[in-house]
Amino acid sequence: MTNRIARQIFFFAPAAVMSAWATVMLHTIATGHINRLLSPMFRNYVLTAAILLLVLSALYVLLYQPESETAPALVPTGRLRQLGRWLVLLIPVIAASILSPSALSSTTLSNRSSTAGVTPMPTWNAVSQESAKKALDADPSQPVPVEVTDLITLSQSPAQIAAFEGRKVRTVGLFVSQPGSAPKLVRWIMWCCAADAQPAPVELDGNTSGDWKESQWLEVVGTARFPSTPGHVVPRIDVESIKPTQEPDEPYLSP
Amino acid sequence: MFYAAFDLPSAPASAGISWPDVALSFFAIVLEGAPFLLLGAIISGLVDVFLPAGVIKDWLPRSKTQGIFAAIGAGLIFPLCECGAMPIVQRLIRKGVPPAVATTYMLAAPGLNPLAMFSTFLAFRNQDPWLMVVLRFSFSFLVLVFLGFWLARLRPEHMLRAETVMGSARTKPEMTPNPGLVLTPRPGFSLGGLQQFTGAVIRDFTGVLLFLVIGAAAAALFSTGFDRNLLAPVGQNLILGPLAGILLAQLLCLCSTTDAFIIAAFAPFSISAKIAFLVAGPLIDLKLYWLYRSAFQARFVHALWLRALAATFFLTLLYSLKP
Numbered sequence: 001m002t003n004r005i006a007r008q009i010f011f012f013a014p015a016a017v018m019s020a021w022a023t024v025m026l027h028t029i030a031t032g033h034i035n036r037l038l039s040p041m042f043r044n045y046v047l048t049a050a051i052l053l054l055v056l057s058a059l060y061v062l063l064y065q066p067e068s069e070t071a072p073a074l075v076p077t078g079r080l081r082q083l084g085r086w087l088v089l090l091i092p093v094i095a096a097s098i099l100s101p102s103a104l105s106s107t108t109l110s111n112r113s114s115t116a117g118v119t120p121m122p123t124w125n126a127v128s129q130e131s132a133k134k135a136l137d138a139d140p141s142q143p144v145p146v147e148v149t150d151l152i153t154l155s156q157s158p159a160q161i162a163a164f165e166g167r168k169v170r171t172v173g174l175f176v177s178q179p180g181s182a183p184k185l186v187r188w189i190m191w192c193c194a195a196d197a198q199p200a201p202v203e204l205d206g207n208t209s210g211d212w213k214e215s216q217w218l219e220v221v222g223t224a225r226f227p228s229t230p231g232h233v234v235p236r237i238d239v240e241s242i243k244p245t246q247e248p249d250e251p252y253l254s255p
Numbered sequence: 256m257f258y259a260a261f262d263l264p265s266a267p268a269s270a271g272i273s274w275p276d277v278a279l280s281f282f283a284i285v286l287e288g289a290p291f292l293l294l295g296a297i298i299s300g301l302v303d304v305f306l307p308a309g310v311i312k313d314w315l316p317r318s319k320t321q322g323i324f325a326a327i328g329a330g331l332i333f334p335l336c337e338c339g340a341m342p343i344v345q346r347l348i349r350k351g352v353p354p355a356v357a358t359t360y361m362l363a364a365p366g367l368n369p370l371a372m373f374s375t376f377l378a379f380r381n382q383d384p385w386l387m388v389v390l391r392f393s394f395s396f397l398v399l400v401f402l403g404f405w406l407a408r409l410r411p412e413h414m415l416r417a418e419t420v421m422g423s424a425r426t427k428p429e430m431t432p433n434p435g436l437v438l439t440p441r442p443g444f445s446l447g448g449l450q451q452f453t454g455a456v457i458r459d460f461t462g463v464l465l466f467l468v469i470g471a472a473a474a475a476l477f478s479t480g481f482d483r484n485l486l487a488p489v490g491q492n493l494i495l496g497p498l499a500g501i502l503l504a505q506l507l508c509l510c511s512t513t514d515a516f517i518i519a520a521f522a523p524f525s526i527s528a529k530i531a532f533l534v535a536g537p538l539i540d541l542k543l544y545w546l547y548r549s550a551f552q553a554r555f556v557h558a559l560w561l562r563a564l565a566a567t568f569f570l571t572l573l574y575s576l577k578p
Contacts, residue, residue: 066439105275195281
């Protein structure tokens with residue numbers, strides 16, 4: 001009896017694992033959580049893989065059957081080991097899909113930041129330079145909609161700093177407040193996935209009071225400043241207004 | 256104490272670790288890797304069904320030396336990511352390709368492929384890009400030649416897990432690439448090649464997926480919890496700099512098309528530290544260690560790890576100490 005149940009469990013385990021992975025993938029896509037995990041170019045691969053895994057699961061159940069009763073049964077230690085293998089394939093990915101937060105925290109921000117100052121957004125092409133130039137050419141009488149990374153790009157050139165210093169800007173990002181340092185507005189730059197995401201922070205000065213939670217999405221309007229510190233320039237916004245806002249469709253910036 | 260012993264500036268205190276962020280990073284790594292692993296398993300299944308054993312062996316040069324250079328050359332021409340490579344390499348070995356040649360290709364493809372060189376050029380375009388591309392390519396090439404000749408001297412039974420050699424030997428379930436999977440065809444539903452293909456894909460995918468999950472957990476833990484600024488004080492040191500680059504590559508476990516952008520922005524590192532990072536990472540890191548374990552014996556992987564990192568350190572140290 002025990003052998004029969006064990007044979008059934010081990011027969012259905014591959015189909016269960018592949019179906020579970022496919023379900024997790026499809027759920028991640030359907031809920032939009034995938035935008036917080038992978039850069040756009042990888043998302044269709046996940047969808048394709050999910051469909052293929054469902055097809056493979058169906059083919060497996062259709063083409064194969066549990067081992068016959070006459071086949072030699074595995075010893076109990078072998079059974080436990082096999083069960084362990086299938087559970088390692090099943091539990092971590094389901095747990096991670098449930099437990100993974102909507103954004104990386106200030107702890108990881110601190111671990112992945114460089115003490116040598118912020119660096120401009122790396123790009124495959126001149127996108128960030130074009131975006132920063134657009135900000136420079138915008139109507140100076142209105143708050144210029146910019147990304148955090150535009151301010152960092154502008155901070156690399158003394159000429160651009162001179163042209164943009166004091167301009168009113170509007171931007172969104174994750175609020176981060178760490179003891180001993182100024183509050184920051186952060187966007188994460190992602191190459192492939194969240195594991196390689198790099199933070200792009202801009203300091204906030206002035207009235208940032210409010211009941212803001214860690215990593216809450218905020219919209220900030222204020223004046224762009226580029227104060228020099230030893231060795232590098234740290235872009236800063238002198239805050240005029242600050243309010244909660246929706247998470248952007250693409251929470252990460254992609255090069 | 257360590258920093259004081261080498262008269263180095265002290266590192267900032269680490270911020271600790273955020274376990275939810277580890278979960279996020281782990282989930283991202285497995286979601287990114289699984290489609291490529293499945294693609295590798297599908298190609299492996301096609302090779303199993305359509306490529307008769309020995310055909311590839313007939314195409315390969317007879318001499319071991321030529322075989323090693325052919326494998327490095329193939330790594331230059333056919334880009335293959337680390338996750339997708341594992342099922343294919345295992346299948347090629349079972350189809351008769353000498354393990355030394357298949358392993359050299361597996362090591363060469365991520366680091367030497369044109370996409371990795373192109374991304375290096377772009378990442379360093381404001382920091383002497385041609386120098387970085389030339390150094391990355393030439394050092395990677397030299398390390399691969401060194402590893403290739405070492406691999407050519409090894410006997411397959413000292414490199415490979417028994418199941419990698421045996422394939423799907425049904426008589427001993429524990430000798431299959433995925434011992435938890437026993438494929439018993441259903442009578443009356445035999446679909447010939449499709450059945451063989453389906454079985455091979457499922458066996459390879461679920462077999463290597465286990466190692467991807469373990470490797471991704473290690474990579475997520477360190478890429479999220481390790482404060483990279485701890486290595487900043489030694490990044491410019493002539494001797495410790497390359498070691499710091501190698502260590503960072505082992506912990507961050509980045510893809511070879513991404514790593515250049517991350518390290519280019521890491522100002523505290525010298526050129527030799529950055530090159531050490533770029534050469535060592537695609538060869539082996541914490542994630543790849545576990546992926547390699549899906550096909551190779553632990554003792555062999557440890558020896559490969561040691562030799563790959565020692566060769567990288569030697570070359571980057573020479574560059575670091577040049578007048």
